[in-house]
Amino acid sequence: MAEYKRPQNEQEFNNNFKDKTPLMNDTQAYYESSRCLFCYDAPCMNACPTSIDIPLFIKQIHTGNTEGAAKTIYDSNWIGNACGTVCPTGVLCEGVCVYNNQDVPPLQIGRLQNFATRTVIDSGKQLYKPGPDNGKKIAIIGGGPAGIACACELRTLGYTADIFEAKDKPSGLTVYGIAPYKISNEEVLDEVQYLQDQLGFNITYNSA
Ligand code: SF4
Missing domain, CATH: 1.10.1060.10 (Alpha-helical ferredoxin)
Incomplete structure (x- = not known):
């Protein structure tokens, strides 16, 4: 059986976790x-x-x-x-x-x-824009994938969407539970920022 070799330096570490x-x-x-x-x-x-x-x-x-x-x-x-x-x-x-x-x-x-x-x-191509403001606000508890998707959907319908997230980053499991050889945190956060730039939902961190 191949023996696991602990990375000895940053280059070896990065090599172990490089994008598959x-x-x-x-x-x-x-x-x-x-x-x-x-x-x-x-x-x-x-x-x-x-x-x-x-x-x-x-x-x-x-x-x-x-x-x-x-x-x-x-x-x-x-x-x-x-x-x-x-x-x-x-x-x-x-x-x-x-x-x-x-x-x-x-x-x-x-x-x-x-x-x-x-x-x-x-x-940064704009694919979406918020729907006409309908004057209604909706709070979303949790800024994981479901919360982000919910906020995007609501914004296209004209609602103000306020996400309240317990941690200091959005995307939940995608940031905190996925190994970097699958996706890096930077890439996950880039996508959330891309959506937020177009649709303008709000996220309040460290708030639960
Ligand atoms: S349509 Fe889907 S199932 Fe058919 S060849 Fe393309 S990827 Fe494969």
């Missing part, structure tokens, strides 16, 4: 998206807990509409970037991709999802 699914470049995303068969009644979409239209966003990536692909993802899942990385895709969308029936590697759906969402996060 690095961001695709444009060429990799173009090639990978070209493999999709755009199945009717796509099993990958049916297996997605948030019902993202996976064949659509893959097609959008393949045709150069990466921002449209990100919108397709965020329309179904406000935490689309983090989920593309931390979701157990091997037993969900990728696990049921029809290529598995031919002993061919399934589409790398999670990495394609990250490619699209990271594109808009990094560029």
Whole structure:
């Protein structure tokens, strides 16, 4: 049995925790998206807990509409970037991709999802804006993924959304419970900031 070797320096430590699914470049995303068969009644979409239209966003990536692909993802899942990385895709969308029936590697759906969402996060592309103010305020207890998603949804409907979070960072489990080889805290926080910049929900930290 291989013996665990404790990292001896920062470089070894960083190497141990480096990203297991690095961001695709444009060429990799173009090639990978070209493999999709755009199945009717796509099993990958049916297996997605948030019902993202996976064949659509893959097609959008393949045709150069990466921002449209990100919108397709965020329309179904406000935490689309983090989920593309931390979701157990091997037993969900990728696990049921029809290529598995031919002993061919399934589409790398999670990495394609990250490619699209990271594109808009990094560029700051505005995809959403708050709905017309309806004069109503809603308090949300907890700034984890559900609280953030709730706030985004409410803002698009014109509510003022105030999140009260016990800790000093948003995103709950995604920040405090996921190993950095899956997703770094910086990447998680970038996505929350991206959503907050567009939709303007409030978060009060250390408040419970
Ligand atoms: S099951 Fe695989 S090939 Fe079919 S639409 Fe989904 S990702 Fe594409």
